[in-house]
Amino acid sequence: MMTRLTLIYTTLALVFAACNDHAPVAENALKPAAVTEPVEHDTDDPAIWIDRKDTLQSLVIGTDKDTQGALYAFDLNGKIVRKSEGLKRPNNVDIAYDVHVNGRLVDVAVLTERETRKIRIFSLPDLKPLDNGGIPVFAGEQQADPMGVALYTRPSDSAVFVIVGRKEGPADGYLWQYRLQDDGRGNLEAEVVRKFGRYSGKKEVEAIAVDNQLGFVYYSDETAGVRKYYADPGKKDDHELDFFAQQGFASDHEGISIYPVTDSTGYLLVSNQQANTFMIFRREGPNAFVAEVPVSTIESDGSDITPVTFGGKYPGGLFVAMSNGRVFHYYSWKDIEGRMK
Structure with missing residues (x-):
């Protein structure tokens, strides 16, 4: 009986260790200004929606990744x-703004x-x-x-x-790009217009970000x-x-996030997931490395950023x-910027 119990405890210890196999948060890690209420299963990726009539009513839209998953909206304090x-x-x-749907302009979240x-x-902000x-x-593809x-x-x-990546795919044409269209009946439809993007085959492509002003798309080949x-x-x-x-x-x-300083300059923040840091690169030119910033965030998959300060709440x-x-x-951008110097 003792041997069997010992075996059970040892197995449980190994499982627990495997589930917590990540680098510890650094002692000098940046602390968040706020933390959201927890979702039911497993957060994965956020996007920030700006309410252009009243920025204080803006929302953080986030996914709960599970077979019984959900799309959540959080306020600026992190409340669901x-x-x-x-x-x-x-x-x-x-997120995209002012999409034509049945004769009106609608902000949308696409996941x-x-x-x-x-x-x-x-639709935003009502999540309809x-x-x-x-x-x-990925119609007709085995890995879809x-x-x-x-x-x-x-x-x-x-x-x-809409630019979409997948769990697995070919060395070329890994990403598919679709154009959103109004179907005339109150919904949107999509037509594939492009297949592009190289892939190393080492792991997968999950994080994708678009710089609308400069016209570039970036993606993490893990x-x-x-x-x-x-x-x-x-x-x-x-x-x-x-x-x-x-x-x-x-x-x-x-996760990749794009922070504009001017119309053509700024920074790219890329999650160094297992190190619990963000690697920061120049937005302009050849995307030169700038700094590595340790954060309290553990194994970050996805991220988003905006220069909007929300009445000074996030300097x-x-x-x-x-x-x-x-x-x-x-996090406040000023706190991140202070660690880059």
Whole structure:
């Protein structure tokens, strides 16, 4: 009996250790200004929605990644104010403004629903579905489980595009890009317009981010680096523009966030997941490395950032990062900037 109990305790200890196999938070790690209320299962990716009529009513939209998952809306203090349940492993989420739907302009959140192999679209701020049950992606592909997603709004005609990554895929054409269209019946539909993007084959591509002002799309090729392409599918030049951030990461390259300082300058923040830090690169030019900032966030998958200060509540802007513990952490940009010097 004692031997059997010893075996059980040893097994439980090993399982517990495996579930907590991450680097400890550094003693000098930046502390969050706020932490959200926990979701039910497992946070994965946030996106910040700005209420342009009253920025203090802005929301953080975040996914709860589980077979019985949900899309959550948090206020600027981290309190849960709304959620849409019944989603099958929602992964990443992004936001677009002023999308044409049935004769009106609507802000939308678009997320990947991995187990149904669809993207889902919800209006903001009410989280009402606008997709007639979901839009299938990677049609005809054997490996079609969607993970990463990012939205690009083309300045010339306000066309909105969805760029989707997946769990596995080919060495070329790993990402598929769709154009959102009004179906005339109160929902949105999507048409594939481009297949692009190299892939190392080492792990997967989850984090995708679009710089709407400069017209670039970045994505994390996990354990390999960050790749850069033009975001506009109409560009004749469709080759890889850069492949950076190949050094200094403990393992996985994860969430990418873009912080503008001017229309053409600023920073890219990339999660160094297993080190519990964010690697910061120049937004302009060849995306040169700037600094590594340790944070209290544990194994961050996804993040988002805005320069909006919300009445001074988050000086310099708000940075939101997913953390273990079923939560998202809120940071002030000024606090991050202070660690870059």
